[in-house]
Amino acid sequence: xxxxxxxxxxxxxxxxxxxxxxxxxxxxxxxxxxxxxxxxxxxxxxxxxxxxxxxxxxxxxxxxxxxxxxxxxxxxxxxxxxxxxxxxxxxxxxxxxxxxxxxxxxxxxxxxxxxxxxxxxxxxxxxxxxxxxxxxxxxxxxxxxxxxxxxxxxxxxxxxxxxxxxxxxx
Numbered sequence: 564x565x566x567x568x569x570x571x572x573x574x575x576x577x578x579x580x581x582x583x584x585x586x587x588x589x590x591x592x593x594x595x596x597x598x599x600x601x602x603x604x605x606x607x608x609x610x611x612x613x614x615x616x617x618x619x620x621x622x623x624x625x626x627x628x629x630x631x632x633x634x635x636x637x638x639x640x641x642x643x644x645x646x647x648x649x650x651x652x653x654x655x656x657x658x659x660x661x662x663x664x665x666x667x668x669x670x671x672x673x674x675x676x677x678x679x680x681x682x683x684x685x686x687x688x689x690x691x692x693x694x695x696x697x698x699x700x701x702x703x704x705x706x707x708x709x710x711x712x713x714x715x716x717x718x719x720x721x722x723x724x725x726x727x728x729x730x731x732x733x
Contacts, residue, residue: 571619572626574633579605587629594621651710667707674700 569576578587579602592600595608595618608614614622633639655663677697681689689697 572622572629574626574629577639578629590625591622594618594625663710667711670700670703670707674704 579591588600588602588605591605592598595605595614597604597608674697677693677700681687681697
Protein backbone atom coordinates (compact mmCIF):
# COMPACT_ATOMS: atom_id res chain seq x y z
CA UNK A 564 0.00 0.00 0.00
CA UNK A 565 0.98 3.58 0.00
CA UNK A 566 3.80 4.77 2.29
CA UNK A 567 1.68 7.81 3.12
CA UNK A 568 -1.01 5.59 4.67
CA UNK A 569 1.61 3.59 6.56
CA UNK A 570 2.87 6.86 8.01
CA UNK A 571 -0.48 8.21 9.22
CA UNK A 572 -2.34 4.94 9.91
CA UNK A 573 0.02 1.97 10.29
CA UNK A 574 -2.57 -0.33 11.87
CA UNK A 575 -5.02 0.41 9.08
CA UNK A 576 -2.32 -0.17 6.46
CA UNK A 577 -1.54 -3.56 8.07
CA UNK A 578 -5.23 -4.47 8.04
CA UNK A 579 -5.40 -3.76 4.31
CA UNK A 580 -2.76 -6.40 3.60
CA UNK A 581 -4.26 -9.13 5.78
CA UNK A 582 -7.19 -11.52 5.43
CA UNK A 583 -9.63 -8.81 6.56
CA UNK A 584 -8.36 -6.34 3.99
CA UNK A 585 -11.68 -6.11 2.17
CA UNK A 586 -13.33 -4.54 5.20
CA UNK A 587 -10.55 -1.95 5.52
CA UNK A 588 -10.66 -1.19 1.77
CA UNK A 589 -14.39 -0.61 1.99
CA UNK A 590 -14.07 1.65 5.05
CA UNK A 591 -11.31 3.76 3.49
CA UNK A 592 -13.18 3.85 0.18
CA UNK A 593 -16.25 5.25 1.98
CA UNK A 594 -14.11 7.96 3.59
CA UNK A 595 -12.56 8.89 0.24
CA UNK A 596 -15.89 8.71 -1.62
CA UNK A 597 -14.84 5.82 -3.86
CA UNK A 598 -17.60 3.47 -5.00
CA UNK A 599 -16.42 -0.16 -5.30
CA UNK A 600 -13.04 0.72 -3.80
CA UNK A 601 -9.94 -1.36 -4.45
CA UNK A 602 -6.45 -1.08 -3.02
CA UNK A 603 -5.38 0.34 -6.39
CA UNK A 604 -8.06 3.05 -6.41
CA UNK A 605 -7.23 3.99 -2.81
CA UNK A 606 -3.50 4.10 -3.61
CA UNK A 607 -4.18 6.39 -6.56
CA UNK A 608 -6.16 8.86 -4.44
CA UNK A 609 -3.48 8.83 -1.73
CA UNK A 610 -0.69 9.30 -4.29
CA UNK A 611 -2.51 12.22 -5.88
CA UNK A 612 -2.30 13.96 -2.49
CA UNK A 613 -5.78 15.46 -2.72
CA UNK A 614 -7.06 14.46 0.71
CA UNK A 615 -9.25 16.99 2.42
CA UNK A 616 -8.67 17.73 6.11
CA UNK A 617 -11.99 15.99 6.86
CA UNK A 618 -10.88 12.84 5.03
CA UNK A 619 -7.54 12.86 6.81
CA UNK A 620 -9.30 13.25 10.15
CA UNK A 621 -11.67 10.38 9.31
CA UNK A 622 -8.74 8.13 8.37
CA UNK A 623 -7.06 8.93 11.69
CA UNK A 624 -10.32 8.14 13.53
CA UNK A 625 -10.54 4.83 11.67
CA UNK A 626 -6.93 4.13 12.67
CA UNK A 627 -7.85 4.67 16.33
CA UNK A 628 -10.83 2.34 15.91
CA UNK A 629 -8.60 -0.37 14.44
CA UNK A 630 -6.08 0.08 17.27
CA UNK A 631 -8.91 -0.31 19.80
CA UNK A 632 -10.13 -3.42 17.95
CA UNK A 633 -6.65 -4.92 18.31
CA UNK A 634 -6.65 -4.28 22.06
CA UNK A 635 -10.18 -5.59 22.58
CA UNK A 636 -9.73 -8.72 20.50
CA UNK A 637 -6.16 -9.47 21.54
CA UNK A 638 -4.53 -9.64 18.12
CA UNK A 639 -2.56 -7.47 15.73
CA UNK A 640 -3.71 -6.95 12.15
CA UNK A 641 -0.08 -7.16 11.04
CA UNK A 642 0.08 -10.73 12.40
CA UNK A 643 -3.22 -12.04 10.98
CA UNK A 644 -1.74 -12.67 7.56
CA UNK A 645 1.01 -14.82 9.08
CA UNK A 646 -1.33 -16.60 11.51
CA UNK A 647 -3.58 -17.62 8.61
CA UNK A 648 -0.69 -19.35 6.82
CA UNK A 649 0.69 -20.82 10.04
CA UNK A 650 -2.68 -22.37 10.94
CA UNK A 651 -3.04 -23.85 7.44
CA UNK A 652 0.45 -25.34 7.64
CA UNK A 653 -0.27 -26.71 11.12
CA UNK A 654 -3.51 -28.28 9.87
CA UNK A 655 -1.58 -29.97 7.08
CA UNK A 656 1.01 -31.30 9.55
CA UNK A 657 -1.72 -32.75 11.76
CA UNK A 658 -4.06 -34.18 9.11
CA UNK A 659 -1.46 -35.21 6.52
CA UNK A 660 -4.20 -34.68 3.90
CA UNK A 661 -3.42 -35.45 0.26
CA UNK A 662 -5.71 -32.66 -0.96
CA UNK A 663 -3.29 -29.67 -0.66
CA UNK A 664 -0.41 -31.40 -2.51
CA UNK A 665 -2.85 -32.70 -5.15
CA UNK A 666 -4.36 -29.24 -5.68
CA UNK A 667 -0.87 -27.71 -5.76
CA UNK A 668 0.16 -30.21 -8.44
CA UNK A 669 -2.98 -29.63 -10.53
CA UNK A 670 -2.65 -25.84 -10.36
CA UNK A 671 1.06 -25.99 -11.24
CA UNK A 672 0.51 -28.36 -14.18
CA UNK A 673 -2.48 -26.32 -15.38
CA UNK A 674 -0.71 -22.97 -15.10
CA UNK A 675 2.50 -24.01 -16.81
CA UNK A 676 0.62 -26.25 -19.26
CA UNK A 677 -1.40 -23.30 -20.53
CA UNK A 678 1.72 -21.12 -20.70
CA UNK A 679 3.61 -23.73 -22.74
CA UNK A 680 0.60 -24.28 -25.01
CA UNK A 681 0.34 -20.55 -25.69
CA UNK A 682 4.08 -20.24 -26.36
CA UNK A 683 4.20 -23.27 -28.66
CA UNK A 684 1.17 -22.22 -30.72
CA UNK A 685 1.90 -18.70 -31.90
CA UNK A 686 -1.01 -18.79 -34.34
CA UNK A 687 -3.42 -19.46 -31.49
CA UNK A 688 -5.15 -16.30 -30.29
CA UNK A 689 -5.99 -16.64 -26.59
CA UNK A 690 -9.56 -15.84 -25.65
CA UNK A 691 -10.53 -13.64 -22.74
CA UNK A 692 -11.83 -16.56 -20.63
CA UNK A 693 -8.52 -18.38 -21.12
CA UNK A 694 -6.57 -15.31 -20.03
CA UNK A 695 -8.80 -14.89 -16.97
CA UNK A 696 -8.23 -18.55 -16.09
CA UNK A 697 -4.49 -18.12 -16.59
CA UNK A 698 -4.50 -15.08 -14.28
CA UNK A 699 -6.43 -17.00 -11.64
CA UNK A 700 -4.08 -19.97 -11.91
CA UNK A 701 -1.09 -17.62 -11.64
CA UNK A 702 -2.52 -16.09 -8.47
CA UNK A 703 -3.26 -19.54 -7.02
CA UNK A 704 0.24 -20.71 -7.92
CA UNK A 705 1.75 -17.70 -6.11
CA UNK A 706 -0.29 -18.57 -3.02
CA UNK A 707 0.84 -22.20 -3.22
CA UNK A 708 4.49 -21.14 -3.38
CA UNK A 709 3.87 -18.87 -0.37
CA UNK A 710 2.29 -21.77 1.53
CA UNK A 711 5.12 -24.20 0.88
CA UNK A 712 8.12 -21.84 0.82
CA UNK A 713 6.98 -18.64 2.56
CA UNK A 714 6.23 -15.32 0.90
CA UNK A 715 8.60 -12.49 0.16
CA UNK A 716 5.81 -10.04 1.08
CA UNK A 717 5.51 -11.62 4.50
CA UNK A 718 9.26 -11.53 4.95
CA UNK A 719 9.44 -7.89 3.89
CA UNK A 720 6.64 -6.94 6.28
CA UNK A 721 8.28 -8.87 9.13
CA UNK A 722 11.65 -7.24 8.41
CA UNK A 723 10.07 -3.78 8.36
CA UNK A 724 8.28 -4.41 11.66
CA UNK A 725 11.46 -5.68 13.28
CA UNK A 726 13.44 -2.69 12.01
CA UNK A 727 10.89 -0.30 13.56
CA UNK A 728 10.51 -2.19 16.82
CA UNK A 729 12.04 -1.04 20.08
CA UNK A 730 14.04 -3.72 21.88
CA UNK A 731 12.71 -4.48 25.36
CA UNK A 732 14.70 -2.97 28.19
CA UNK A 733 15.95 -5.43 30.78
